[in-house]
Amino acid sequence: xxxxxxxxxxxxxxxxxxxxxxxxxxxxxxxxxxxxxxxxxxxxxxxxxxxxxxxxxxxxxxxxxxxxxxxxxxxxxxxxxxxxxxxxxxxxxxxxxxxxxxxxxxxxxxxxxxxxxxxxxxxxxxxxxxxxxxxxxxxxxxxxxxxxxxxxxxxxxxxxxxxxxxxxxxxxxxxxxxxxxxxxxxxxxxxxxxxxxxxxxxxxxxxxxxxxxxxxxxxxxxxxxxxxxxxxxxxxxxxxxxxxxxxxxxxxxxxxxxxxxxxxxxxxxxxxxxxxxxxxxxxxxxxxxxxxxxxxxxxx
Numbered sequence: 001x002x003x004x005x006x007x008x009x010x011x012x013x014x015x016x017x018x019x020x021x022x023x024x025x026x027x028x029x030x031x032x033x034x035x036x037x038x039x040x041x042x043x044x045x046x047x048x049x050x051x052x053x054x055x056x057x058x059x060x061x062x063x064x065x066x067x068x069x070x071x072x073x074x075x076x077x078x079x080x081x082x083x084x085x086x087x088x089x090x091x092x093x094x095x096x097x098x099x100x101x102x103x104x105x106x107x108x109x110x111x112x113x114x115x116x117x118x119x120x121x122x123x124x125x126x127x128x129x130x131x132x133x134x135x136x137x138x139x140x141x142x143x144x145x146x147x148x149x150x151x152x153x154x155x156x157x158x159x160x161x162x163x164x165x166x167x168x169x170x171x172x173x174x175x176x177x178x179x180x181x182x183x184x185x186x187x188x189x190x191x192x193x194x195x196x197x198x199x200x201x202x203x204x205x206x207x208x209x210x211x212x213x214x215x216x217x218x219x220x221x222x223x224x225x226x227x228x229x230x231x232x233x234x235x236x237x238x239x240x241x242x243x244x245x246x247x248x249x250x251x252x253x254x255x256x257x258x259x260x261x262x263x264x265x266x267x268x269x270x271x272x273x274x275x276x277x278x279x280x281x282x283x284x285x286x287x288x289x290x291x292x293x294x295x296x297x298x299x300x
Contacts (some may be wrong), residue, residue, distance in 0.1 A: 013285035017074035020059035100191035126156035
């Protein structure tokens with residue numbers, strides 16, 4: 001039998017670029033560690049080599065990640081979809097990671113009384129995302145003057161630099177603090193795993209493809225687990241068909257006998273986004289002793 005660590009013995013590894021310090025850093029490090037990867041923290045390092053997996057982690061500026069991946073400096077990258085679109089580099093998105101959610105939004109001062117983006121025709125728009133912003137207004141047939149600002153974009157209207165801004169919004173607190181109101185969404189974004197489009201398609205690099213598939217399995221196991229809750233309960237036997245419907249998309253629930261022949265013990269996984277509705281339905285079906293647990297890993 002081929003030893004598990006043969007890939008490491010071959011000297012092959014893949015390089016993953018992640019944000020060194022910023023909005024996605026902590027969540028990215030947590031994802032990788034939850035996926036079982038053992039490595040040193042970034043701190044002053046430029047890279048870390050995993051001790052138990054053929055992966056090297058490069059710590060870089062998030063703006064540079066699409067460029068590094070497209071040029072083959074890194075095989076993979078974890079970066080916001082907003083930066084991938086802005087960079088316009090030939091990379092392939094492999095997997096949305098379900099964290100770092102934000103919206104690229106057109107916003108205007110509250111006192112401007114502007115209610116539609118069409119009213120911005122001929123106006124100055126300040127943004128750190130000129131490419132995406134230009135595409136948005138061109139698609140709408142609206143001619144605007146775009147001013148590129150590297151930071152503190154929300155201050156631009158107050159300083160008289162622009163009439164409106166296009167900036168990332170997570171909670172909306174920064175907009176409120178600067179008396180800005182959202183006008184229209186430009187782009188929905190989250191963290192994603194991206195890849196060089198040729199690295200894993202070359203037959204001579206089949207070992208890297210195997211490593212990638214192993215990594216994707218781990219990441220999917222973590223991401224899937226975050227989307228579900230594990231529920232154990234006692235329920236009337238007659239309620240089983242209705243309970244099975246609640247587990248739609250998963251395999252048949254686990255059903256165990258109890259001391260009472262009219263009752264069964266049922267174990268199911270329920271999607272997080274319908275969790276509370278599912279609990280209400282289970283209770284209405286007569287389920288009792290409902291126990292809910294987080295799932296550490298889930299392989300579908």
